[in-house]
Amino acid sequence: MTELQEINKSTSAKKYIVPIGPQHPALKEPGHFQFTVEGEIVVDATIRLGYVHRGIEKAAEQRNYTQVLYLVERVCGICSHSHGTAFIQCAEKLAGVEIPPRAKAVRAIAGEIERLHSHLLWLGVASHGGGFDSMFMYSWRDREIVMEILENFFGNRVNYSVNIPGGVKEDITTEFIDQVTPKLEYLKKRMEYYLDVINTDITFRQRTVNIGKIGKVETDKLGATGPTARASGVARDMRITRPYDGYDLFPVNIVTDDRCDLNARFVVRIKECIESILYIIDVMNRMPDGELTAKMPRKIPAGEYMSSVEAPRGELFYFVRSNGTENPDRVKIRTASLCNWGTVVSSVAKGHKLADMPMILSGIDPCFSCNDRMVQISRGKNDSEVWTWEQLRKYGIEYYQ
Amino acid sequence: MSAPHPIICLLLFPGGLMLLASSLFYEWLERKLVARFQNRIGPKVYQPVADMLKLIVKEEVIPKSVNRTLFILLPIFGFACVMTASLYVPMFGVDAAIGMSGDLVITMYLLSAMSVCLGMAGANSLNRFAVVGATRTLTQLFAYEAPFMLSLLLPAIAAQSWNIATITKYAEGKTWMMLTLPIGFVISIIGVMGKLEIPPFDAPEAESEIVSGALSEYSGRGLALFRIAKNVELVVCLSLIAAFYLGGIGNPLLFILKTFVLLAVIALLQSSLTRFRIDQTIGLWWQVGAILSLAQLMVLIMVKVL
Numbered sequence: 236m237t238e239l240q241e242i243n244k245s246t247s248a249k250k251y252i253v254p255i256g257p258q259h260p261a262l263k264e265p266g267h268f269q270f271t272v273e274g275e276i277v278v279d280a281t282i283r284l285g286y287v288h289r290g291i292e293k294a295a296e297q298r299n300y301t302q303v304l305y306l307v308e309r310v311c312g313i314c315s316h317s318h319g320t321a322f323i324q325c326a327e328k329l330a331g332v333e334i335p336p337r338a339k340a341v342r343a344i345a346g347e348i349e350r351l352h353s354h355l356l357w358l359g360v361a362s363h364g365g366g367f368d369s370m371f372m373y374s375w376r377d378r379e380i381v382m383e384i385l386e387n388f389f390g391n392r393v394n395y396s397v398n399i400p401g402g403v404k405e406d407i408t409t410e411f412i413d414q415v416t417p418k419l420e421y422l423k424k425r426m427e428y429y430l431d432v433i434n435t436d437i438t439f440r441q442r443t444v445n446i447g448k449i450g451k452v453e454t455d456k457l458g459a460t461g462p463t464a465r466a467s468g469v470a471r472d473m474r475i476t477r478p479y480d481g482y483d484l485f486p487v488n489i490v491t492d493d494r495c496d497l498n499a500r501f502v503v504r505i506k507e508c509i510e511s512i513l514y515i516i517d518v519m520n521r522m523p524d525g526e527l528t529a530k531m532p533r534k535i536p537a538g539e540y541m542s543s544v545e546a547p548r549g550e551l552f553y554f555v556r557s558n559g560t561e562n563p564d565r566v567k568i569r570t571a572s573l574c575n576w577g578t579v580v581s582s583v584a585k586g587h588k589l590a591d592m593p594m595i596l597s598g599i600d601p602c603f604s605c606n607d608r609m610v611q612i613s614r615g616k617n618d619s620e621v622w623t624w625e626q627l628r629k630y631g632i633e634y635y636q
Numbered sequence: 637m638s639a640p641h642p643i644i645c646l647l648l649f650p651g652g653l654m655l656l657a658s659s660l661f662y663e664w665l666e667r668k669l670v671a672r673f674q675n676r677i678g679p680k681v682y683q684p685v686a687d688m689l690k691l692i693v694k695e696e697v698i699p700k701s702v703n704r705t706l707f708i709l710l711p712i713f714g715f716a717c718v719m720t721a722s723l724y725v726p727m728f729g730v731d732a733a734i735g736m737s738g739d740l741v742i743t744m745y746l747l748s749a750m751s752v753c754l755g756m757a758g759a760n761s762l763n764r765f766a767v768v769g770a771t772r773t774l775t776q777l778f779a780y781e782a783p784f785m786l787s788l789l790l791p792a793i794a795a796q797s798w799n800i801a802t803i804t805k806y807a808e809g810k811t812w813m814m815l816t817l818p819i820g821f822v823i824s825i826i827g828v829m830g831k832l833e834i835p836p837f838d839a840p841e842a843e844s845e846i847v848s849g850a851l852s853e854y855s856g857r858g859l860a861l862f863r864i865a866k867n868v869e870l871v872v873c874l875s876l877i878a879a880f881y882l883g884g885i886g887n888p889l890l891f892i893l894k895t896f897v898l899l900a901v902i903a904l905l906q907s908s909l910t911r912f913r914i915d916q917t918i919g920l921w922w923q924v925g926a927i928l929s930l931a932q933l934m935v936l937i938m939v940k941v942l
Contacts, residue, residue: 253764253846261844272768275914364844366835366911372674438836438910589768590913593844 264603295566317546324542325555336523338402343481347511352381353547364593402528443498457577461549466499473545570605659867669903696856701762711861714753721746729888758850769849772840783925784827790820791880808884819932836909
């Protein structure tokens with residue numbers, strides 16, 4: 236008997252684990268999941284993240300605010316604008332700079348275009364996970380329209396860098412409005428068509444209705460954010476609860492659903508896309524006049540500020556501490572995917588079929604490289620501890636071994 | 637049309653080279669149609685040939701943990717099974733190369749042997765995706781096999797013969813059995829999709845869960861053989877259905893056209909449905925498929941007797 240067979244024999248008696256990742260066709264980014272299965276039923280699930288740790292928080296401490304703005308946009312390729320906005324808001328608030336209303340409107344529009352392209356991307360990925368490849372191809376073709384808008388207007392398809400300290404660098408011109416409006420109207424029709432497919436297609440409903448159910452109370456308790464929370468009836472949206480740049484001038488409508496299952500997550504995201512399209516068209520036609528930038532000092536006064544932005548995946552949280560120099564003293568990022576993992580691992584996964592796992596996983600729209608940080612859960616109330624650099628280094632070496 | 641010498645049948649036409657070439661063409665047609673239905677451009681006509689050539693010249697990795705002999709022999713056996721099955725079936729509108737009473741049962745057996753080979757290939761490996769894939773392949777075999785067999789037996793009962801040639805002759809003289817036995821026709825089409833693990837019945841090789849199922853450990857020649865075998869199986873099954881349900885052989889050109897139409901139907905179904913979970917597949921076949929085909933059988937027997 237070979238060594239492998241022996242290992243397998245010794246473990247298979249206890250439980251049968253199907254490993255997903257770090258390299259797996261279903262995963263677009265590396266992550267590791269272990270599903271313990273009995274036949275097709277998943278009885279336990281564990282998760283291991285941290286394959287794409289890049290040390291961005293540390294790198295941010297060695298750059299000035301303008302450089303960090305471009306650095307944090309690279310945390311996530313999909314929600315680059317949200318990261319930039321969340322960071323630069325902190326810097327602007329610390330410096331006491333109020334950006335002009337026109338810049339606010341441009342930021343809000345860019346944020347909504349980003350939401351559109353992120354949700355369309357997710358729609359494709361999630362339907363591919365369930366084996367509905369036609370939806371995947373259709374939605375990604377429509378996403379190309381959004382990408383074209385981004386490219387034509389902001390110059391880039393992914394890291395479009397609309398923000399600069401104190402405002403934005405691109406203006407919404409009348410030509411842009413004329414060019415974009417028909418495209419958005421076409422997209423709205425497409426989104427209505429997808430909503431129809433999701434609600435009526437029998438085979439698709441078989442795979443999504445009553446799958447991955449997580450109740451309102453539990454969602455709230457686990458701290459889920461974004462569309463994942465809103466699909467469980469938790470009205471949590473940073474654009475409404477703590478309106479920031481743009482959304483304070485032009486309020487946006489919240490989309491919630493009480494059905495708490497996978498289908499609700501599809502419905503919420505698609506309805507959000509429709510809302511976004513209406514919002515963009517509305518704001519473009521009511522653009523405030525004025526400057527695009529306000530003067531921003533190079534050195535930011537000492538202080539601390541926290542800002543939250545509603546990224547496509549949920550609440551994106553930034554904490555920035557300044558010590559009065561050109562560089563930030565500390566930048567702390569907490570992304571939306573990290574808050575939502577709990578809903579998958581803790582309760583939803585168990586008891587489902589293995590075949591539902593890809594859809595349940597992609598149901599929270601995970602973004603792996605956003606997640607890479609150390610998490611330690613302390614059970615007691617007052618047992619906070621400070622780790623030294625050596626301890627952290629040792630932990631890191633052991634973790635990656 | 638009378639059948640040529642058996643050796644020619646086996647190596648050149650309608651078996652052998654002709655069948656291999658046409659199976660690659662059918663694969664291309666299916667991929668192209670699905671691509672067009674999905675709003676994509678799709679592959680060029682030589683793409684399947686290029687794929688196969690690439691696989692054949694690639695190194696074949698044999699994992700340490702598998703039974704070497706089985707690992708090498710299973711693809712060859714599966715391939716041989718479907719190639720043999722093609723000899724009993726009127727391929728491309730030409731009479732079957734070999735015929736005997738009861739060859740329908742042999743054909744169905746040979747076609748199922750291919751699925752069993754696939755399942756064994758997965759179970760042979762220690763790879764967890766392959767084992768789960770193999771379980772699903774064999775589970776699915778039990779799901780679609782009975783209704784699919786019934787759907788092919790319906791024309792046999794109508795013609796009161798187990799011989800494929802007799803059934804095709806009978807089918808030629810009558811109205812298309814697609815109209816007289818509609819449920820059997822539909823079940824046979826969906827049965828082919830289940831047999832070949834075509835979406836939405838592709839749970840055994842769902843790439844987002846279990847990589848490529850039972851074939852996860854295969855590379856190079858073994859994978860190429862399995863893929864060619866599947867393509868050949870598709871052509872054989874389509875020819876069989878066309879001969880039984882779409883008015884026998886008749887004009888060879890028209891016959892080939894009929895198989896293309898069947899392929900288009902399969903492509904349309906496969907691009908418009910979401911993948912079934914394996915439990916849903918079984919539920920569908922036993923709760924709907926089996927009962928409907930039994931009902932069709934009852935109706936047929938009643939008509940025959942009365």
